[in-house]
Amino acid sequence: MTNSSAASTVRAEGPRVVLVTGKGGVGKTTSAAALAVDAARSGRRTLVMSTDVAHSLGDALGVELRLAASWDETLEVEPGLHAQAVGARTSVAADWGVLRDYLLKVLDSVGVDAVVADELTALPGADEITALLTLGHHASSGAWDVVVVDCAPTAETLRLLALPEVLGWHLDRLLPAQRRLLTAMRPAAAAAAGVPLPGPEVLGVVTTWREHMAQVRTILTSESSSVRIVLTPENVVIAEARRILTSLSLHGYAVDAVLVNRVIPVDDDPWRAAWNAAQAAGLTTITESFHGIPVLTAPYLAGEPTGTEALAELAARTEVLDGDLAPLEAPVRGTALRVEEDGAEFVLALPLPLARSGDVDLARRGDDLVIDVGGVRRVLALPSVLRRCIVKNAGVRAGELRVRFVRDEEVWPRGG
Template sequence: MRVLLFTGKGGVGKSTVAAGTAALAAAAGHRTLVLSTDAAHSLADAFGTEIGPEPTEVADRLHVQQVDAQRRFEQSWADIQGYLLSVLDVAGVDPVAAEELTVIPGAEEVLALLELRLQARSGCWDVVVVDCAPTAETLRLLALPEALGWYMQRVFPFERRVVRTLKPVLQRAAGVPMPEDTVFDAVERLHQELDEVRRLLSGPDASVRLVLTPEQVVLAEARRSYTTLSLFGYRVDGVVANRVFPAEGADDWRAGWVTAQDAVLEQVAQSFAGLPVWRSVYRPCEPVGEQALRTLASEVYGVADPLARPVGEGPFRVTRTGTGAVLHLALPGVQRSDVDLARTGDELVVSVGSYRRLLTLPAVLSRYRTAGARVEQGELQVRFEERQS
C-alpha cells in the first residue's frame, strides 16, 4: 500500500494538491482513500460535497474521510483522562476547568493519525493520501511516537512497578488516587498504536510531499520542514510549487510577479536538489470537484508517476569501515554549526534548531566509542571506532 502525506504552510493549497493526487490515483484504477488529519478540514470544500467521519465515496474507487479527532481522542484518551480528572477533583479544581486541563494541546491532531493506522490495517486501499495539518503541527505530530517510545522504554516500566508495589503507602502519603492498571494499559496501548504509525510512515512505501508557493517566507519554512522531517527519519519525495503565474500574456503587473516568482523558484530548485519540483499554475478560479481536481493533478505531474515510491536509501543508514562504522543521517540544508551532538550510553542526541531527536544506537554501534562527526553535502556523518583496551 502506498502512503503519501501532504503538508506545507497554512494557505499554500496542500489540501487541493492532496485531493487532486488522490483523484488521479483513483482514475488510474487504484482503490484510494484521501483523509484529513487537519482540524480545519478542507476536503469537503475541495470536492464540493458533504463528507463525514467515515470514508465517503465521491467517485469510482475514490473515498474521502475527514477524521473526527474528538471521537478518536475520547476513544484513546478516556482512561487516562478519567484518572487525571480524579486527581484534580481531590485537589479541588473546578470540574469545567479540570476538563480543559486534562486535554493535552495538539492531542486530537496526534490521535487522528491513529485513524491512518486503522485504514492501513483494513486492507481496503491501494493508496492512502493524507492531508496533514500545517507544517509546525505536522512536525510535532510525527515526532511524538519516537519521543513517547523513549519514555515507554526508560521510565514507564519502573514507574508501573513502583506504583504497583507501593500503591497503599503512596496513596496515603500523597493524598491523591494512584493510577490503576487500566491507566497504565491505556498508555501502553496508545504507545503501541503510535509506534505502529511511525513504522508505517517511515517505511519504504510512505513519503512526504511538501507544498509551497513561490514566496521567500514560505520557502524558508519548507526548507526547515525538509531538514526536520529527515531528522526524524521521514522521506520527502518531492515538492509542489503551487500558484505559479504563467509567463505567457502577462501584463506589466503580472510580469513583476512572474519575475519575483522565477527568482524564488530558482532557489527552490537549489534547496531541494535531487527531488522533483512540480509546478501548478495560478488558475483564474479555484478547482472544485473530482474532475477539476484530477485535471489539476494531471497538469502538475505531467508524464511523471505521482505514486512512484521514493528511490535510494532512507535518511538513516550505517556503513562499516576498517576500524568501526559511520552513522549517516540526512540533514538537508544544514551546516555543522547548526547541529549539536551528545552521547549518553547507547543514545545519540541530535539537535537541529529547536528540534531534538534521541537516536537509540544499533547494537553494532553501541559498543563503539564516538570518534568524530562532520556535516558533508547535507548529511551528518558520525564516526564510531573500537574502544581502546
Template sequence: MRLLLFTGKGGVGKSTVAAGTAALAADAGHRTLVLSTDAAHSLADAFGAPVGAEPTEVAERLFVQQVDAQLRFEQSWAEIQRYLLSVLEGVGVDPVAAEELTVIPGAEEVLALLELRLHALSGEWDVIVVDCAPTAETLRLLALPEALGWYMDRVLPTQRRVVKALKPVLSRAAGVPMPGDGIFDAVERLHAELDEVHGLLSGPEASVRLVLTPESVVLAEARRSYTSLSLFGYRVDGVVANRVFPAEGADDWRAGWVLAQDAVLAEVAQSFADLPVWRSVYRATEPVGVDALRTLAAQVYGDSDPLAVPAGTGPYRVDRTADGAELHLSLPFVTRAEVGLARHGDELVVTLRDDASLGSSGQAVGSYRRLLTLPAGLARLRVAGARVDQGELRVRFTDPAQDDVREKAT
C-alpha cells in the same frame, strides 16, 4: 500500499494538491482513500461534496474521510483523562477547569493519525493520501512516537513498579489517587499504536510531499521542514510549487509578480536539487470537484508517476567500515554549528539548534531533538568522530577491542 502525506505552510493549497493527487490515483485504477488529519478540514470544500467521519465515496474507487478527531480522542485518551480529572478534583480544582487542563494541546491531531493506522492495517486500500495539518503541527506529531517511546522504555516500567509497591502509602501522602494498572495499560496501548504509525510513515512505501507557493517566507519554512522531516527519518519525495503566475499575456502588474516568483522558483530549484519540483499554475477559478482536481493534478505531474515509490534507503542508514561503522543521517541545509551531538548509553542524541550560527541559507533550521536508539551492532562501539558533509551528518564508530589492538601494536 502507497502512503503519501502532503504538508506545507497554511494557505499554500496543500489540500487541493492532495485531493488532486488522490483523484488521479483513483482514475488510474487504484482504490484510493484521501484522509484529512487537519483540524481545519477542507476536503469537503475541495471535492464540493458532503464528507463525513467515515470514508465517503465521491467517485469510482475514490473515498474521502475527514477524521473525527474528537471521537478518536475520546476512544484513546478517555481512561487517562478520567484519572487526571480525579487527581485535579482531589486537590480542589474546579471540574470545568480540570477538564480543560486534561486536554493536551494538539492531542486531537495526533490521535487522528491512529485512524491512518486502522486503514493501513485493513488492507482495503491501494493508495492512502493524507492531507496533514500545517507544517509545524505535522512535525510535532511526527516526532511524538519516538519521544513517547523513550518515556515508555526508560521511565514507565520503574514508575509502574514503584506505584504498585507503594500505592497505599503514596495515596495517603499525596492526598490524590495513584494510577492503577488500567492507566499504565492505556498509555502502553497508545504508545504501541503510535509506534506502528511511525513505522508505517517511515517505511519504504511512504513519503512526504511539500507544497509551497513562490514566496521567500514560504520557501524558508519548506526548507526547515525538509531538514526536520529528514531528522526524524521521513522521506521527502518531491515539492509542489503552487499558484505560479504564467508569463504569457501578463500585464505590467502581473509581470512584476512573474519576475518576483521566478527569483524564488530559482531558489526552490537550487534548494531541492535532489528532488523533483512540480509546478501548478495560478488559475482564474478555484478547482472544485473531482474532475477539476484530477485535471489540475494531471497538469502538475505531467509525464511523471505521482505514485512512484522513492528510491534509495531513506535519510538514515548505517554502513560497515574496516574498523567499525559509519552512521549517515540526512540533514539538508544545516552546518556543523547548527548540530548538537551527544552519546548516552545506547542512544545518540541529535539536536538542531536555533540559537547557533545561521546556515548557508541565512535561515536557522529551528530547534528539534531526536533520540536515536542505536542498534545492538552500534551500541557496543564507541563514537570516534562526527562531521556534517554536504547536508549529511556522519558519525564514525570504532570497535574498542580493535583500538586496544592498535595501541598495543604501536
C-alpha cells in the same frame, strides 16, 4: 497527470501513503485533493484524510465533510474516492477517558477543584494522536490502495510526524516504572503516598498506545510512505520548504516530490511578464535546492479549483519540471540512518539535506543522542554498539550528518 501506467495494481504490503504539507496558504489542501482525485480516477481505491484543524478539504472537493465520529466513518465523494476529516473527538476519546478518569482521581485526592481538574486533564496533542491512530488503522485495513493525507501547515506537520517516536520514547520509559509501581506498592502504601495507584486498565491503554505508535512509525518510514511538499515560487515560501526538507530528513521521512503551485502562465502582458520573471528565478532556486527530488509545477488557474472535475483538470495540467516522478506503486527510495564501522571507530550517518555544521547541536544523554537542527529536535535511541562508545567528533558533509564514535574504554576495553 496520472501517476502510473499500472493504476490497478494493489500493493500487497499495504497502501501507498502520501502526506501533503506546506506553508499555510500555498494551496496544500487543493493539491492533496487533486492528487486523490487523480489516483481514484486511475483505478485506485483512494482515501483522502484531513488532519488540518481548518478542515477545508470538503470545500476543495465540493462536499460537506463533517468531523468523523470514528475512524471507520468516511464519505464517498465519487466511485473509488472517499474522504475523511479527523480530530480530537475521533475514535481515541474512549481510550483517553480511562487515563483522564485516573488523572481526575489523582487531582481530587490532592484537593484540586473539579472544574480546574477538568481543564487540566485536556489531552495535549489529541488531534495529532487521533490522526496517527486513524492513519494506522487505514494503512492496515486492506481497504485502500492509496491514502492521501492533507496535513496541517509545516510546523504542525513536523509535530505530528515527530510524535510516534517522541511518544514511544516516553512510553518506553513510563511502562517499566508503572509495572514496578503496580507490583511493589500495595494499597496500604498507596494510602500512605496519598494518591491512588493506576490500575491495570490504565497500563493497558498506555501499552496499546505504545504499540500503535510503533506501528505508525514503521508505516511512515517504510517504502510505502512519503511526504510531498507544496510551495509557491516565492523566496519566503522556498526558505520554509528548504527547512522542512531538512527537518523531515532529521526524523527519517522521505520526500518523494515538491510541487510548485500557482505558476503563472507566460504572457506578453507587462504585469504578468514581471511575475513570470520573478517566478522563473524562484523555480531555478527550487530546482537547485531540491536537486535529486522531482519538482512538479501546477498552473495558476483562472478560477479556484473546487469540485472533483476542476481538481481532475488541475491534476492533468500538473507537469514534471525536473527529475523523474516515480509511479505511486513504486517503492519510495528514502535514505535512512546507518552505522558504519571504520577501523576501530564507528560512524553514525544521518541524511540532513541543506543543513550546515553550524546548524546542528548534539548532546549525549545516557543511551540517547539529542540532535537539534535549527530548533527542531530528535531524541535518537542509539544502536546497542554505540551505547558503549563516546562521541569523538561530528560534522555535516555533502548533506549528511556524520557522528564519529570511539570505544569507551571504561565499559568496552580493548579485547572485551
